[in-house]
Amino acid sequence: xxxxxxxxxxxxxxxxxxxxxxxxxxxxxxxxxxSLTVGQPDFVTPWKIREAAIESIEKGRTYYTSNAGxxxxxxxxxDYLTSFDLHYDPKKEIIVxxxxxxxxxxxxxxxxxxxxxxxxHSPNFVCYEPxxxxxxxxxxxxxxxxxxxxxxxxxxxxxxxxxxTKLLVLSYPNNPTGAVMEREDLEALANVxxxxxxxxxxxxxYAELTYGQKHVSIASLPGxxxxxxxxxxxxxxxxxxxxxxxxxxxxKEIASQILKIHxxxxxxxxxxxxxxxxxxxxxxxxxxxxxxxxxxxxxKFVVNELQxxxxxxxxPKGAFYVFPDIRVSGLTSDQFAEKLLFxxxxxxxxxxxxxxxxxxxxxxxxxxxVDHIKEGISRIGEMLKSL
Amino acid sequence: xxxxLLEIIEKNARLSNKDIAVMLSKEEGDIxxxxxxxxxxxxxxxxxxxxxxxxxxxxxxxxxxELRVSPQPDRGFDKLAxxxxxxxxxxxxxxxxxxxxxxxxxxxxxxxxxxxxVAQKLAPLDTVITTATHFVLRKYKDKGVTYGPVYVDERxxxx
Numbered sequence: 001x002x003x004x005x006x007x008x009x010x011x012x013x014x015x016x017x018x019x020x021x022x023x024x025x026x027x028x029x030x031x032x033x034x035s036l037t038v039g040q041p042d043f044v045t046p047w048k049i050r051e052a053a054i055e056s057i058e059k060g061r062t063y064y065t066s067n068a069g070x071x072x073x074x075x076x077x078x079d080y081l082t083s084f085d086l087h088y089d090p091k092k093e094i095i096v097x098x099x100x101x102x103x104x105x106x107x108x109x110x111x112x113x114x115x116x117x118x119x120x121h122s123p124n125f126v127c128y129e130p131x132x133x134x135x136x137x138x139x140x141x142x143x144x145x146x147x148x149x150x151x152x153x154x155x156x157x158x159x160x161x162x163x164x165t166k167l168l169v170l171s172y173p174n175n176p177t178g179a180v181m182e183r184e185d186l187e188a189l190a191n192v193x194x195x196x197x198x199x200x201x202x203x204x205x206y207a208e209l210t211y212g213q214k215h216v217s218i219a220s221l222p223g224x225x226x227x228x229x230x231x232x233x234x235x236x237x238x239x240x241x242x243x244x245x246x247x248x249x250x251x252k253e254i255a256s257q258i259l260k261i262h263x264x265x266x267x268x269x270x271x272x273x274x275x276x277x278x279x280x281x282x283x284x285x286x287x288x289x290x291x292x293x294x295x296x297x298x299x300k301f302v303v304n305e306l307q308x309x310x311x312x313x314x315x316p317k318g319a320f321y322v323f324p325d326i327r328v329s330g331l332t333s334d335q336f337a338e339k340l341l342f343x344x345x346x347x348x349x350x351x352x353x354x355x356x357x358x359x360x361x362x363x364x365x366x367x368x369x370v371d372h373i374k375e376g377i378s379r380i381g382e383m384l385k386s387l
Numbered sequence: 388x389x390x391x392l393l394e395i396i397e398k399n400a401r402l403s404n405k406d407i408a409v410m411l412s413k414e415e416g417d418i419x420x421x422x423x424x425x426x427x428x429x430x431x432x433x434x435x436x437x438x439x440x441x442x443x444x445x446x447x448x449x450x451x452x453e454l455r456v457s458p459q460p461d462r463g464f465d466k467l468a469x470x471x472x473x474x475x476x477x478x479x480x481x482x483x484x485x486x487x488x489x490x491x492x493x494x495x496x497x498x499x500x501x502x503x504x505v506a507q508k509l510a511p512l513d514t515v516i517t518t519a520t521h522f523v524l525r526k527y528k529d530k531g532v533t534y535g536p537v538y539v540d541e542r543x544x545x546x
Contacts, residue, residue, distance in 0.1 A: 038544055038545075039545050040545070297395070297410035300411075301406060301409050301410050370402065374406075
């Protein structure tokens with residue numbers, strides 16, 4: 001008899017299923033829980049953006065666009081990216097993708113061969129290693145620590161490099177830590193790799209959510225543009241997670257390879273989403289700034305609340321997460337999250353979901369109203385008092 | 388003038404001074420002083436809850452009344468505005484451009500009270516030429532807040 005388990009590709013079978021899924025499934029069966037877990041904005045996409053998509057559908061724009069995305073959207077992206085001192089040819093160096101995630105996947109597939117090593121930092125969003133492994137590559141992990149503001153330091157980078165190193169993946173502002181890499185931090189890394197053949201995949205999906213300073217892209221530093229793929233998207237900046245709209249920018253030699261993968265795997269990003277994206281970039285930058293100001297206020301609020309209940313926490317400078325140190329509780333991350341869920345009806349994500357070195361921490365999202373955050377953190381406070 | 392402070396409490400007047408201070412990187416005492424000054428200067432004129440009366444058992448009718456009036460030689464519309472505004476039944480009063488002069492809003496009355504008020508109080512005023520009463524059938528949005536179904540967080544969890 002045919003056995004479906006026997007036909008699975010070895011590389012796919014080797015990918016570990018995410019342990020956090022079970023936890024999330026459980027959470028979804030408990031409606032009275034104050035959850036601080038979501039990884040997406042609580043704002044609705046601004047109405048003008050939604051309207052632009054509706055209009056595109058009403059007008060019957062239901063076709064495929066060109067593989068790389070409509071020229072108008074790529075032109076708008078090219079203009080928009082200059083605000084980060086990034087300069088890409090909208091005809092040959094920008095590819096519109098189904099969310100930042102697809103851009104990450106296509107970039108890794110375009111760059112990584114069997115046996116290549118890819119340097120990733122941890123704790124981090126979880127997609128990079130499985131995608132690298134599917135290409136036959138191997139991840140070498142740099143552990144970042146709260147004492148160093150969760151940054152990749154040049155020393156740690158140097159130690160991780162081997163003759164097999166192909167790619168360095170940077171994702172700042174970082175999920176789950178909220179850490180950012182400032183210009184001098186990136187310059188120090190650029191110095192380490194400038195005389196090597198190592199390229200960089202810079203996942204800048206949270207770039208707009210940088211507080212008190214302007215996000216710096218490593219691709220804007222001298223000598224870095226030609227070896228960097230910048231990946232970003234509309235999800236976090238414009239509250240457009242469900243639209244699945246992102247992009248990859250790279251020098252044309254790399255972009256043309258990414259485009260081949262995108263063309264065969266995806267064809268093109270959703271047309272209605274692309275029309276929405278044009279509207280976002282051309283007339284909703286102010287709405288975006290207002291959302292960023294609101295996140296910034298909540299960021300200060302949540303850090304203060306955590307300090308008040310006795311949790312040490314690195315003050316995040318980007319994204320919409322805080323990553324407090326919970327070791328004072330004497331519990332592991334998993335125990336902390338489970339006890340909080342079952343006994344205090346509040347929910348956070350255990351830090352080890354983002355890599356082993358996230359152990360001892362939990363992620364708290366502040367993509368919620370202030371009242372909601374307050375209630376959630378007060379429940380954490382009650383639990384800490386009981387320990 | 389701290390515009391951000393005003394925007395914050397315009398959206399949520401129940402935040403404590405302490406919480407606002409944290410969000411704006413200021414001292415609690417400074418926030419308290421600023422708010423007191425705004426209250427004294429009449430920049431902040433009140434604090435209210437937004438209530439969806441349709442979700443209660445009370446009859447709560449809102450009406451909008453258009454008034455055409457003849458302005459008085461010496462004081463224009465102001466004298467009449469003061470007079471109409473003095474009625475406690477009137478919740479909002481605007482002088483309008485266009486086809487009529489005053490827009491009078493009555494909130495939270497019964498149909499009978501509104502009819503009585505228009506017939507007995509507004510229409511007989513000397514300078515009022517015509518009245519047109521419009522009853523609100525349903526409130527969808529007020530003061531930037533959408534009325535109707537309660538918000539449910541449908542976002543799924545992902546890392």
